[in-house]
Amino acid sequence: MATSGGFKQDMPPSGGYGPIEWAKKIPKRLNGYLMFGGFIGFTAGAWLVFAYGQRILAKRRTEMNDARIAVSPLQLAEQHRMMLRRFRENRDEEAELMKDVEDWEVGSVNGKPVYHNLRDRFIMPSTEEYFAHVPWYRMYRDVRERYKH
Amino acid sequence: MAYRTDDWLPSYEELKVPELELTSSVLRAGSLYFGKYCDNQCKEFMLCNAELNDPRKCLAEGKAVTRCGFEFFGKVKKNCLGEFNQYWKCIDHSDSDMAFKNCRKTQAILDTCMTEKVGVERPPIGYFSKVRVHHTDRPKPQLKEHILPEPMPEPPDPKTTEVKTKIYPKYYHL
Numbered sequence: 001m002a003t004s005g006g007f008k009q010d011m012p013p014s015g016g017y018g019p020i021e022w023a024k025k026i027p028k029r030l031n032g033y034l035m036f037g038g039f040i041g042f043t044a045g046a047w048l049v050f051a052y053g054q055r056i057l058a059k060r061r062t063e064m065n066d067a068r069i070a071v072s073p074l075q076l077a078e079q080h081r082m083m084l085r086r087f088r089e090n091r092d093e094e095a096e097l098m099k100d101v102e103d104w105e106v107g108s109v110n111g112k113p114v115y116h117n118l119r120d121r122f123i124m125p126s127t128e129e130y131f132a133h134v135p136w137y138r139m140y141r142d143v144r145e146r147y148k149h
Numbered sequence: 150m151a152y153r154t155d156d157w158l159p160s161y162e163e164l165k166v167p168e169l170e171l172t173s174s175v176l177r178a179g180s181l182y183f184g185k186y187c188d189n190q191c192k193e194f195m196l197c198n199a200e201l202n203d204p205r206k207c208l209a210e211g212k213a214v215t216r217c218g219f220e221f222f223g224k225v226k227k228n229c230l231g232e233f234n235q236y237w238k239c240i241d242h243s244d245s246d247m248a249f250k251n252c253r254k255t256q257a258i259l260d261t262c263m264t265e266k267v268g269v270e271r272p273p274i275g276y277f278s279k280v281r282v283h284h285t286d287r288p289k290p291q292l293k294e295h296i297l298p299e300p301m302p303e304p305p306d307p308k309t310t311e312v313k314t315k316i317y318p319k320y321y322h323l
Contacts, residue, residue, distance in 0.1 A: 060250055063249055064246070064248065064249070065277075066180075066181060066184075066274065067177055067180040067181055069278065070191075070277050071176050071183065071184070072195075073190075073211075074169065074214055074215065076194070076195075077194060077210075077212070077215055078169070078215065080204035080207070084158060084204060084205060088158050088161065091154070091158065095154065105153065105154070106153060107150045107154065114150075115151060118293070118295060118296065119292050120293055121203070122201075122204065123152075125150070132150075
């Protein structure tokens with residue numbers, strides 16, 4: 001239907017336009033029972049999965065705890081020996097350091113013991129006392145060492 | 150220093166013991182088997198510490214634990230060295246906390262070797278976390294008697310004795 005001058009008239013498609021959609025369209029809704037049922041079912045399933053996962057994690061944690069408990073006596077024994085050796089070294093060091101001072105008794109202040117210890121209990125010295133005869137930075141380093149692992 | 154010259158501290162000779170120099174991954178890998186093998190010594194040592202709370206008095210028990218550790222790891226080295234090396238190397242590269250969960254295959258190989266040659270079965274999960282009863286011959290420790298100073302004399306009874314005191318006015322400044 002080409003006319004002279006390249007003009008073409010727009011026409012409706014063959015068979016005409018479809019009917020005009022004028023009615024209100026409401027999407028299909030799920031049943032209320034179905035929705036509540038679905039929610040409860042999904043939540044129950046999620047709970048089950050969560051509980052199952054937690055059991056697996058608890059088992060792993062328990063095994064790890066077991067391993068720590070099993071070797072702790074070994075480490076504690078070594079630690080105690082190291083600590084007692086340091087006490088003795090500290091005492092010897094103090095005796096050597098203060099040998100020229102008159103009336104100096106190791107572990108006492110003005111001739112009296114530092115602690116009131118009638119029942120001969122074990123006394124854990126303070127950190128500053130434990131690290132008294134090493135350079136000051138050693139104390140900070142060794143105390144911080146504990147928090148690294 | 151908290152200790153005087155006459156206070157008892159163990160000598161250097163008593164404290165000088167060959168120490169078990171093992172790295173953390175090896176200890177972690179052998180921990181459960183070690184705990185099962187040296188169960189009695191470990192319990193004895195921990196009981197001593199809990200009862201006395203004094204490392205000076207639990208030295209012998211601690212030495213027994215270390216000796217048992219030497220015995221156990223020596224046996225492992227003699228019988229299951231290849232399997233154990235494989236396992237601890239796996240543990241060393243397992244997660245950030247040397248977890249057991251990634252090394253089940255090598256663990257199964259080591260388990261069979263341990264049960265057959267060393268005679269230690271891997272304890273079930275939660276074996277050491279449980280409370281276990283320990284039967285021992287250790288006598289229950291008694292603390293030294295606490296000698297208290299002489300008590301102060303009783304004050305005189307104000308009902309029977311006449312006490313003469315000067316009574317001051319309450320608001321003397323007014």
